[in-house]
Amino acid sequence: MIVIYGLTRTIPDGKTILNHINVRLEPGTFVAVVGSSGSGKSALLKALALKEPWTSGEYNVDGKDIMQAGFLAKMKHRRKVAYLEQRPILLEKKSALKNVLVGTAEQNPLWRRVTGIAKSDDHMGAMDMLEKVGLMERSSQQVEKMSGGERQRIAIARALVHGANLVLADEPVSGLDPHTSEEMMQTLKKLCHEKGATIVAALHRMELAEKFADEIWGLHEGQIVVNIKGRRLTAAEKLRLS
Numbered sequence: 575m576i577v578i579y580g581l582t583r584t585i586p587d588g589k590t591i592l593n594h595i596n597v598r599l600e601p602g603t604f605v606a607v608v609g610s611s612g613s614g615k616s617a618l619l620k621a622l623a624l625k626e627p628w629t630s631g632e633y634n635v636d637g638k639d640i641m642q643a644g645f646l647a648k649m650k651h652r653r654k655v656a657y658l659e660q661r662p663i664l665l666e667k668k669s670a671l672k673n674v675l676v677g678t679a680e681q682n683p684l685w686r687r688v689t690g691i692a693k694s695d696d697h698m699g700a701m702d703m704l705e706k707v708g709l710m711e712r713s714s715q716q717v718e719k720m721s722g723g724e725r726q727r728i729a730i731a732r733a734l735v736h737g738a739n740l741v742l743a744d745e746p747v748s749g750l751d752p753h754t755s756e757e758m759m760q761t762l763k764k765l766c767h768e769k770g771a772t773i774v775a776a777l778h779r780m781e782l783a784e785k786f787a788d789e790i791w792g793l794h795e796g797q798i799v800v801n802i803k804g805r806r807l808t809a810a811e812k813l814r815l816s
């Protein structure tokens with residue numbers, strides 16, 4: 575369980591782009607972050623991924639504030655967190671499977687690499703994840719021939735195979751047609767509920783958040799002004815967030 579308290583980020587020109595954010599991230603939850611352009615969605619995701627500095631705040635992981643912890647504890651947490659850009663960087667000439675597997679061998683102990691046991695385990699794990707994201711049949715396809723949505727799903731599968739249990743996805747449906755967007759949202763929801771991953775996705779389209787997410791955080795000028803679970807947004811809330 576991750577509990578964030580008082581997350582604030584002030585940039586050098588003095589503007590506060592994240593203002594006293596308090597949120598709780600339960601395992602297996604799919605959270606949608608909505609808000610108008612410039613409200614701070616990407617800034618929040620990057621702060622949660624520890625990719626950008628915090629001015630103040632507590633970041634509690636299972637009861638320990640990792641902002642106060644040493645470098646190693648931060649590194650350990652970072653390994654379990656994946657931040658996915660809108661256009662993930664993939665190895666264009668390689669297959670979907672190779673892209674999911676990239677770097678996994680180095681994570682295994684030497685004896686497993688030498689005996690080849692790790693290789694077959696990794697292979698099965700990667701295929702299992704490609705099935706979860708609906709790409710098993712396309713595992714041998716070169717990624718340069720794949721669509722934006724498929725590329726996003728490969729990046730998500732790769733993050734989860736590498737042990738991420740918190741995935742921060744910045745606009746995972748940007749540039750996708752309505753049907754593919756719904757498929758992507760369905761995939762994210764399934765990964766949370768079946769694999770126990772926690773996914774936080776920044777979304778422009780509020781109706782997708784309402785249809786698929788377990789929780790919706792609404793941002794306005796760097797503050798969480800809406801935090802709801804198990805219900806749709808009211809007309810007044812939508813107005814405030816648009």
Ligand SMILES: Nc1ncnc2c1ncn2[C@@H]1O[C@H](COP(=O)(O)OP(=O)(O)OP(=O)(O)O)[C@@H](O)[C@H]1O
Pocket residue numbers: 585591609610611612613614615616617618776
């Ligand atoms: N590293 C930075 N340095 C300076 N200003 C920043 C930085 N990151 C974000 N900002 C500013 O913080 C505000 C929030 O930006 P952010 O990109 O998080 O918004 P957003 O809600 O993701 O917008 P969009 O939906 O358009 O992607 C904006 O005013 C932006 O200009």
